Amino acid sequence: MSSPGSNGIPKILVFSTNAISDPGIDLAGSAHLHYSTAVQVIPLPCSSGVKPSWIVHALKRGFDGAFIAACGGDCAYLSDCTTRTGALVTRTQALMKEHGISPKRLKMSGLCSVCADNFVSHMNKFQQELKSLDS
Amino acid sequence: MAHKRRIGVYICHCGGNISDHVNVKEVAEALLDEPGVEISRTHMFNCSDASQQEMVDEIKEENLDGLVIASCSPKLHLFTFRAMAERAGLNPYQYVHVNLREQCSWAHTGDKVGATEKGINLTRAGVAKCALTHPLTAIRIETQPRVLVVGAGVAGMRAAISLAGMGLSVFIVERGNEPGGWASQAGRMGPDDRYGPEVVANLLAQIRNHENIILYTSAELTAKSGHIGDFTATVRLRGEEDVSLNVGAIVVTTGFTPYEPEDGEYGWGKPGVVTLKDFRQMLEAGDGPLTYNGIPVRDVGFIYCVGSRQTKGDTCPEPNTYCSRFCCMATAFSASLLHEFEKESGQTINQYHLYRDVRTYGHLEAVYTNARADGALFLRWDPKEPPRVEQSNGRLAIKVKDTLLGDEELELGVDLVVLATGMTARKNDTLNNVLKIPESKDGFYNEIHIKLRPVETAIDGVFIAGTAQGPKNLAESVASALAAVVKTGGLLKKGYVNLEPLIAEIDTDKCVWCNECLKACPYGAIERVLCGDKEVAMVIDSSCKGEGACVPVCPQDAIDIEGFRDNQIMAMIDASLKELVAA
Numbered sequence: 096m097s098s099p100g101s102n103g104i105p106k107i108l109v110f111s112t113n114a115i116s117d118p119g120i121d122l123a124g125s126a127h128l129h130y131s132t133a134v135q136v137i138p139l140p141c142s143s144g145v146k147p148s149w150i151v152h153a154l155k156r157g158f159d160g161a162f163i164a165a166c167g168g169d170c171a172y173l174s175d176c177t178t179r180t181g182a183l184v185t186r187t188q189a190l191m192k193e194h195g196i197s198p199k200r201l202k203m204s205g206l207c208s209v210c211a212d213n214f215v216s217h218m219n220k221f222q223q224e225l226k227s228l229d230s
Numbered sequence: 231m232a233h234k235r236r237i238g239v240y241i242c243h244c245g246g247n248i249s250d251h252v253n254v255k256e257v258a259e260a261l262l263d264e265p266g267v268e269i270s271r272t273h274m275f276n277c278s279d280a281s282q283q284e285m286v287d288e289i290k291e292e293n294l295d296g297l298v299i300a301s302c303s304p305k306l307h308l309f310t311f312r313a314m315a316e317r318a319g320l321n322p323y324q325y326v327h328v329n330l331r332e333q334c335s336w337a338h339t340g341d342k343v344g345a346t347e348k349g350i351n352l353t354r355a356g357v358a359k360c361a362l363t364h365p366l367t368a369i370r371i372e373t374q375p376r377v378l379v380v381g382a383g384v385a386g387m388r389a390a391i392s393l394a395g396m397g398l399s400v401f402i403v404e405r406g407n408e409p410g411g412w413a414s415q416a417g418r419m420g421p422d423d424r425y426g427p428e429v430v431a432n433l434l435a436q437i438r439n440h441e442n443i444i445l446y447t448s449a450e451l452t453a454k455s456g457h458i459g460d461f462t463a464t465v466r467l468r469g470e471e472d473v474s475l476n477v478g479a480i481v482v483t484t485g486f487t488p489y490e491p492e493d494g495e496y497g498w499g500k501p502g503v504v505t506l507k508d509f510r511q512m513l514e515a516g517d518g519p520l521t522y523n524g525i526p527v528r529d530v531g532f533i534y535c536v537g538s539r540q541t542k543g544d545t546c547p548e549p550n551t552y553c554s555r556f557c558c559m560a561t562a563f564s565a566s567l568l569h570e571f572e573k574e575s576g577q578t579i580n581q582y583h584l585y586r587d588v589r590t591y592g593h594l595e596a597v598y599t600n601a602r603a604d605g606a607l608f609l610r611w612d613p614k615e616p617p618r619v620e621q622s623n624g625r626l627a628i629k630v631k632d633t634l635l636g637d638e639e640l641e642l643g644v645d646l647v648v649l650a651t652g653m654t655a656r657k658n659d660t661l662n663n664v665l666k667i668p669e670s671k672d673g674f675y676n677e678i679h680i681k682l683r684p685v686e687t688a689i690d691g692v693f694i695a696g697t698a699q700g701p702k703n704l705a706e707s708v709a710s711a712l713a714a715v716v717k718t719g720g721l722l723k724k725g726y727v728n729l730e731p732l733i734a735e736i737d738t739d740k741c742v743w744c745n746e747c748l749k750a751c752p753y754g755a756i757e758r759v760l761c762g763d764k765e766v767a768m769v770i771d772s773s774c775k776g777e778g779a780c781v782p783v784c785p786q787d788a789i790d791i792e793g794f795r796d797n798q799i800m801a802m803i804d805a806s807l808k809e810l811v812a813a
């Protein structure tokens with residue numbers, strides 16, 4: 096199954112949202128809040144549109160974890176965005192299990208457009224958790 | 231077979247912002263190996279006029295059919311480079327942006343090797359996405375030159391008059407029996423001493439005189455269909471009769487509801503404890519001394535920030551954390567009104583203003599200065615120990631620690647306590663069901679961007695203005711109403727609108743019309759159509775917002791969002807792992 100990336104540092108694929116969480120992640124960079132270079136972001140319009148198959152594909156191909164940075168309550172499209180994305184996570188985790196992947200390799204959190212610190216601490220924590228999964 | 235793509239990749243130094251931490255030359259060279267990449271080079275500033283001209287020339291000369299710009303965040307220059315692509319004759323939707331600054335160089339300063347490796351991966355993902363783009367055209371929609379304004383407070387009335395002045399037809403729908411909103415009940419208003427009811431009467435006279443405006447009172451918007459530029463609105467009159475209006479845009483100015491204190495909050499419920507609205511009306515009540523329950527008023531205490539700037543606690547599980555903006559000014563202005571009353575009536579009245587911070591910002595500072603010159607005494611309290619209002623000897627006593635006097639505990643005997651209650655979001659269930667405008671945490675309607683797009687909402691063609699969007703004084707309400715007028719006029723006077731084509735597309739071969747996408751779509755943008763003799767789902771282009779809620783629910787995997795297609799995301803994932811997969 097998925098093996099840790101180069102130097103044993105877990106690789107994380109983040110799905111962000113163009114209007115809300117991606118600016119939050121931008122802000123982490125603007126503030127030079129360091130996080131691992133093994134974190135890579137693909138921005139989407141809204142977290143409610145993430146396909147479970149994308150996440151399973153990413154984890155099978157070599158990412159060690161996937162993180163959905165949802166817009167939370169700030170979503171401009173959907174008032175129930177968090178509920179919908181939460182349901183997607185549950186579905187994806189079921190699919191991951193079918194593929195023999197630990198559901199702990201997927202995480203989701205609402206991330207606002209100024210949640211820079213939050214993003215960095217999520218990444219650090221998630222990498223620690225992924226390391227302990229692989230040890 | 232797909233033809234071989236001709237993609238140009240341009241990596242930006244950003245003057246050093248990127249190249250100090252990412253080896254941009256190495257990134258550019260690595261990308262030359264990617265399938266479809268014709269050109270890969272760096273620029274000191276991709277966004278400079280000279281670089282843009284070079285890229286335009288190169289796109290034309292080399293006949294490129296794809297463009298990848300790796301530079302700062304797309305939030306800054308997406309539209310710059312889209313326009314550049316168009317100038318070069320390249321479809322703007324065949325350009326892909328890679329965020330090499332905010333999400334790479336700036337986040338990984340001090341790790342040039344790691345940042346360069348990541349930069350290569352990010353740019354590879356961009357190229358992989360670009361290779362799967364195809365030309366898209368904006369969706370063009372004709373617009374109707376008519377506007378619906380919901381709510382006839384000062385913001386709505388002012389907006390209607392200006393819209394009509396642009397030559398648009400305007401329908402105003404007011405739920406109450408009378409137009410005017412809260413200004414009708416606010417008495418003499420600061421900072422410039424305009425009489426609220428008179429402001430309203432002037433606006434109403436202009437509305438009545440305007441042939442292009444129809445005002446419906448006791449009316450409510452109960453249904454809406456259609457899309458930006460061409461909505462059909464159903465308005466129920468007096469709860470019985472329906473009229474149908476065809477409009478190109480909707481401006482929502484439904485205002486606020488004053489905060490209603492909890493029982494016992496600052497003495498609320500005790501005789502002599504009133505709101506600022508009550509107090510303004512008492513001042514107007516006519517000749518004779520100012521009295522409460524027949525007893526002349528000698529001392530008045532004003533308490534600021536009631537229902538605003540709250541913190542979460544046992545007594546306040548859902549705090550209004552925001553400042554209501556108008557109340558400091560309106561209350562301090564009332565100090566001068568009271569002083570004027572004193573002079574005219576000869577009645578001596580002491581006034582105490584118990585505040586947290588005086589937020590009479592900008593020019594409104596003069597109102598505060600005048601209040602102090604007019605004898606109002608300002609005492610500052612700490613939110614940890616708010617003033618308490620009690621009954622004592624047939625009067626009221628306010629107990630407060632004045633932080634400006636070294637926390638000295640004072641007891642002020644007063645006849646009247648005036649609570650400067652803030653603004654809260656208005657309950658509007660019917661309307662919210664119809665329009666589905668997103669709300670902020672505080673319950674006010676949410677704009678798209680607080681600074682850059684303050685009167686537009688996520689619903690195209692629906693604008694918000696006045697206090698419906700958040701607390702504002704009268705001048706600010708009017709300013710935002712006029713901003714909405716400009717945005718609405720800009721939309722409707724042009725006669726057509728171009729929409730982003732980054733929306734859902736359904737593969738009719740795969741679709742079996744199971745209805746799941748329709749159920750998931752928050753915008754009613756899916757309809758059932760016949761495709762040959764097969765029932766399938768179709769996307770209504772003008773209503774789809776492209777957020778993608780329908781994509782993961784389709785059991786047949788039949789839906790894609792343009793710009794974020796399944797094959798593009800998969801290719802991006804593979805491309806960012808290229809090193810690992812190859813190893």
Ligand SMILES: Cc1cc2nc3c(=O)[nH]c(=O)nc-3n(C[C@H](O)[C@H](O)[C@H](O)COP(=O)(O)OP(=O)(O)OC[C@H]3O[C@@H](n4cnc5c(N)ncnc54)[C@H](O)[C@@H]3O)c2cc1C
Pocket residue numbers: 380381382383384385386403404405406408409410411412413415416418419420421449450451483484485486487488506507508510556559560563656658661695696697698702703704705707
């Ligand atoms: C006591 C008091 C004193 C004030 N003093 C001052 C002052 O001194 N200086 C100052 O600058 N500001 C003052 N203000 C603030 C000022 O009154 C407001 O900024 C202004 O009136 C806001 O106007 P609006 O049109 O946004 O909202 P509103 O006045 O709330 O108007 C909204 C209108 O929409 C209608 N409506 C609501 N829902 C619907 C619906 N679903 N369908 C149809 N219609 C609907 C309502 O009936 C109402 O007529 C004061 C406010 C109060 C309450």
Ligand code: SF4
Pocket residue numbers: 534535536538539552553554555556557558559586587588589650652
């Ligand atoms: S304007 Fe003044 S009284 Fe009103 S909430 Fe803000 S600080 Fe408090």
Ligand code: SF4
Pocket residue numbers: 736740741742743744745746747748766767783784785786787788789
């Ligand atoms: S969910 Fe998929 S299969 Fe079902 S109707 Fe919609 S597009 Fe067709």
